[in-house]
Amino acid sequence: MTALLETRGVWQRFGGLIANSDVSISVGRGEIVGLIGPNGAGKSTLFNLIAGVLPPTQGSIIFDGEDVTNLPAAARCQRGIGRTFQVVKSFETMTVIDNVIVGALVRNTVMREARRKAHEVLEFTGLAARADVLASDLVPAEKRRLEVARALATEPKLLLLDEVLTGLTPTEAQTGVALVRKVRETGVTVLMVEHVMEIVMPLVDRAIVLDLGKVLAEGKPSDVVRDPNVIKAYLGDRHAVGA
Amino acid sequence: MDKQFVERRRRDLITAAGLAAVAAIVPLFVKDVYVQNIMVLTLMYAALSQSWNILSGYCGQISLGHALYFGLGAYTTALLFTKFGVLPWFGMIAGGLISAAIAMALGYPCFRLGGHYFAIATIVIAEIGLLLIQNWDWAGAALGIDIPVRGDSWLKFQFTRSKLPYFYFALVLACVAWFVTWWLEDSKWGYWWRAVKDNPQAAESLGVVVFNSKMGAAAVSAFLVAVGGSFYAQFVSYIDPGSVMGFQFSLLMALPAVLGGIGTLWGPMLGAVILIPITELTRSYIGGSGRGVDLIVYGALIVLIALARPEGLVGLFSRRRKEATR
Amino acid sequence: MGLLYGLIAVGLALIFGLMDVVNFAHGEFLMLAMYVTFFLFTFFAIDPLLSAPLAAAALFVLGAAVYLVIVRFAMRAKANVGMVQIFATFGLAIVMRGLAQLFFTADYRSVPNSWLGGKTVSVAGIFLPQPQLFGALVAIAAFGGLYLFINRTDFGRALEATREDPGAVALVGIDKNRVFALGWGLGGALVGLAGAIMATFFYIYPDVGASFALIAYVTVALGGFGSVFGAFAGGIVVGLVEATTALILPPSLKSVGIYAVYLLVVFIRPRGLFGSM
Numbered sequence: 001m002t003a004l005l006e007t008r009g010v011w012q013r014f015g016g017l018i019a020n021s022d023v024s025i026s027v028g029r030g031e032i033v034g035l036i037g038p039n040g041a042g043k044s045t046l047f048n049l050i051a052g053v054l055p056p057t058q059g060s061i062i063f064d065g066e067d068v069t070n071l072p073a074a075a076r077c078q079r080g081i082g083r084t085f086q087v088v089k090s091f092e093t094m095t096v097i098d099n100v101i102v103g104a105l106v107r108n109t110v111m112r113e114a115r116r117k118a119h120e121v122l123e124f125t126g127l128a129a130r131a132d133v134l135a136s137d138l139v140p141a142e143k144r145r146l147e148v149a150r151a152l153a154t155e156p157k158l159l160l161l162d163e164v165l166t167g168l169t170p171t172e173a174q175t176g177v178a179l180v181r182k183v184r185e186t187g188v189t190v191l192m193v194e195h196v197m198e199i200v201m202p203l204v205d206r207a208i209v210l211d212l213g214k215v216l217a218e219g220k221p222s223d224v225v226r227d228p229n230v231i232k233a234y235l236g237d238r239h240a241v242g243a
Numbered sequence: 244m245d246k247q248f249v250e251r252r253r254r255d256l257i258t259a260a261g262l263a264a265v266a267a268i269v270p271l272f273v274k275d276v277y278v279q280n281i282m283v284l285t286l287m288y289a290a291l292s293q294s295w296n297i298l299s300g301y302c303g304q305i306s307l308g309h310a311l312y313f314g315l316g317a318y319t320t321a322l323l324f325t326k327f328g329v330l331p332w333f334g335m336i337a338g339g340l341i342s343a344a345i346a347m348a349l350g351y352p353c354f355r356l357g358g359h360y361f362a363i364a365t366i367v368i369a370e371i372g373l374l375l376i377q378n379w380d381w382a383g384a385a386l387g388i389d390i391p392v393r394g395d396s397w398l399k400f401q402f403t404r405s406k407l408p409y410f411y412f413a414l415v416l417a418c419v420a421w422f423v424t425w426w427l428e429d430s431k432w433g434y435w436w437r438a439v440k441d442n443p444q445a446a447e448s449l450g451v452v453v454f455n456s457k458m459g460a461a462a463v464s465a466f467l468v469a470v471g472g473s474f475y476a477q478f479v480s481y482i483d484p485g486s487v488m489g490f491q492f493s494l495l496m497a498l499p500a501v502l503g504g505i506g507t508l509w510g511p512m513l514g515a516v517i518l519i520p521i522t523e524l525t526r527s528y529i530g531g532s533g534r535g536v537d538l539i540v541y542g543a544l545i546v547l548i549a550l551a552r553p554e555g556l557v558g559l560f561s562r563r564r565k566e567a568t569r
Numbered sequence: 570m571g572l573l574y575g576l577i578a579v580g581l582a583l584i585f586g587l588m589d590v591v592n593f594a595h596g597e598f599l600m601l602a603m604y605v606t607f608f609l610f611t612f613f614a615i616d617p618l619l620s621a622p623l624a625a626a627a628l629f630v631l632g633a634a635v636y637l638v639i640v641r642f643a644m645r646a647k648a649n650v651g652m653v654q655i656f657a658t659f660g661l662a663i664v665m666r667g668l669a670q671l672f673f674t675a676d677y678r679s680v681p682n683s684w685l686g687g688k689t690v691s692v693a694g695i696f697l698p699q700p701q702l703f704g705a706l707v708a709i710a711a712f713g714g715l716y717l718f719i720n721r722t723d724f725g726r727a728l729e730a731t732r733e734d735p736g737a738v739a740l741v742g743i744d745k746n747r748v749f750a751l752g753w754g755l756g757g758a759l760v761g762l763a764g765a766i767m768a769t770f771f772y773i774y775p776d777v778g779a780s781f782a783l784i785a786y787v788t789v790a791l792g793g794f795g796s797v798f799g800a801f802a803g804g805i806v807v808g809l810v811e812a813t814t815a816l817i818l819p820p821s822l823k824s825v826g827i828y829a830v831y832l833l834v835v836f837i838r839p840r841g842l843f844g845s846m
Binding site for chain 3: 352
């Protein structure tokens with residue numbers, strides 16, 4: 001079976017800075033894949049390339065058998081790539097349900113259908129009780145959840161999660177982990193960027209470690225954490241910061 | 244779960260129908276021509292502001308150059324009628340279509356501009372339009388166009404004996420603008436526009452093509468404003484560039500929405516009902532004698548409302564409503 | 570003329586750069602400065618050249634007052650901050666115009682027989698009107714002064730710091746409101762200078778600001794909002810464009826050239842000539 005998402009030799013340069021160099025990764029259908037690495041490893045850049053915020057300097061991105069390298073973000077969403085933002089970008093003046101309806105409109109052109117779909121997603125993500133609250137009135141953990149709900153409403157094949165678990169309390173993170181598992185059970189493939197290893201490792205099927213813009217290691221979480229290169233680059237870096 | 248929402252939409256519609264009905268019988272009791280005149284203007288500005296609100300309020304693209312579309316509507320109608328004998332009804336539609344087309348053509352480069360750059364570009368474009376018409380001899384240049392009036396006629400949409408037909412047309416126009424807004428509010432366009440206003444990048448990630456959304460809003464908005472301009476040309480039967488395309492029109496269109504509540508369904512109506520009579524009354528009662536006092540009162544009012552009620556006067560009502568349901 | 574436009578615009582650019590607010594009453598500030606100059610001349614026979622500092626001082630006070638009384642509150646708005654600012658300052662503009670009509674009447678006035686008015690100097694065979702020439706010199710001096718002020722004084726540095734990160738500045742104990750008020754004062758003072766010079770060769774009437782305000786916005790936007798140097802350069806560009814279009818098009822169309830250039834520039838560079846991309 002072909003992979004759902006593939007990046008082939010992707011480069012991204014910002015002026016003289018190389019954010020991604022020759023990154024080739026693939027994500028299979030139904031997987032939960034973790035994209036990890038220390039700060040400045042190029043995770044967010046790669047993430048934005050896949051979501052279509054900007055085209056890569058070089059290389060191509062294949063989604064569901066189609067070359068989407070030059071498609072803008074909206075077109076990629078229509079093809080089945082949903083995403084969240086690291087810094088939450090809720091529609092602040094709209095209610096929670098209206099936020100989600102925007103996403104649901106991608107596949108439902110009849111308003112009643114879109115509204116029904118949005119309610120369904122709110123139920124699924126545990127936000128149903130907050131449906132009529134303004135997005136600006138949500139607490140941070142709920143805003144994260146709303147991001148996920150909005151992306152799910154677009155009925156993605158691939159869900160890109162950008163540090164949705166970071167900065168949450170342990171209890172909030174646990175509910176988050178449960179939600180991601182539930183999402184996968186519905187048949188959605190998940191690619192998640194996380195900075196904190198402890199949270200993601202038990203959750204993901206496979207981990208890809210980026211460092212200095214390159215793929216450093218790839219494999220089962222249990223193998224990856226034992227990889228000496230990863231320990232050096234990632235944990236070493238963290239220990240150094242801690243000390 | 245949806246009951247509340249459906250009910251609210253229905254209540255809005257019933258309220259609007261009720262208000263329109265009340266407005267429709269008012270002239271039967273109010274015979275004073277001066278007051279009727281103010282009522283016509285109030286309804287017209289309500290319609291204009293409602294239309295402006297679509298692009299600037301819902302979609303968040305603050306335009307301070309809508310006078311361009313107002314003027315285009317007025318001039319298209321007047322020119323077609325005086326030069327080619329085309330009835331104003333067709334001129335109205337032609338003006339609307341031309342304005343919508345121009346709005347989209349201008350939107351093509353303008354919608355890439357952000358914030359103040361966009362707002363200033365809209366002012367500047369309207370100003371260029373004004374200057375071009377002022378120098379266009381065929382269109383009457385700075386002198387403007389006198390629309391020949393020969394008695395009452397629905398066909399030619401001109402009435403000399405009574406202001407009532409104008410009043411009812413303005414009422415219809417205001418209702419149409421309101422209804423279009425009401426209808427669009429719960430359509431995919433309405434949701435897209437609000438999403439684009441709040442956060443274009445997030446909207447794009449949810450499959451909203453931001454650029455197309457803005458174009459759609461600009462076209463609808465410009466069309467309706469141009470129809471308002473056509474109406475105005477018939478109403479005053481004399482137009483010149485400054486009186487239909489000046490910067491003050493752009494502001495008069497924006498003010499009611501801002502005062503009443505920008506990006507809300509009822510804001511422009513409420514704002515126009517309060518603001519336009521005040522504008523007209525201060526102008527005629529204080530303006531004549533006091534030299535500028537009308538401006539002082541008017542300007543101070545704008546400052547006060549802007550500072551005291553940034554979310555618009557509609558907020559007063561909705562807060563009470565929220566408390567009532569609690 | 571371009572340098573004068575620059576001088577009018579630079580105050581606007583300063584305020585915008587400092588706090589992201591466009592002062593829609595800027596033209597009215599200019600109008601008031603012209604009236605101040607006019608009255609000082611008529612009643613006290615103080616030549617515009619001498620009263621320019623007084624006009625600047627008066628406008629400094631006005632600018633600071635406007636910030637403290639109106640803009641400070643406009644910035645606190647929880648909703649539609651952008652719109653509130655536009656309409657609060659625009660409302661102020663209307664009030665100022667009304668007041669001018671009330672107290673100064675709508676008559677056109679001018680400052681006759683000032684030291685500079687109506688005289689020309691010949692520079693290399695070209696006759697230049699003295700007021701404009703002098704205005705250009707004042708403008709250059711003002712820009713130089715402003716440059717030194719921002720880069721060399723404590724207050725200038727506080728201004729820069731506040732504009733970069735108001736939160737951090739509050740932490741080190743600088744009163745944000747004081748800095749902003751002074752910034753508005755400074756913006757006012759600059760337009761005050763411009764007004765004093767303009768008064769020597771331009772008619773003075775309550776609506777005079779409107780004709781210059783739009784050009785000032787264009788000038789600022791052309792250079793890139795918030796860039797003081799940009800406003801200076803923008804002013805020169807506007808002046809040149811105006812002079813060039815005057816040669817090609819009838820006088821009534823001369824502003825079209827300026828507007829067209831603005832559009833052209835922002836379509837190519839959406840943040841103006843010197844704005845950061």
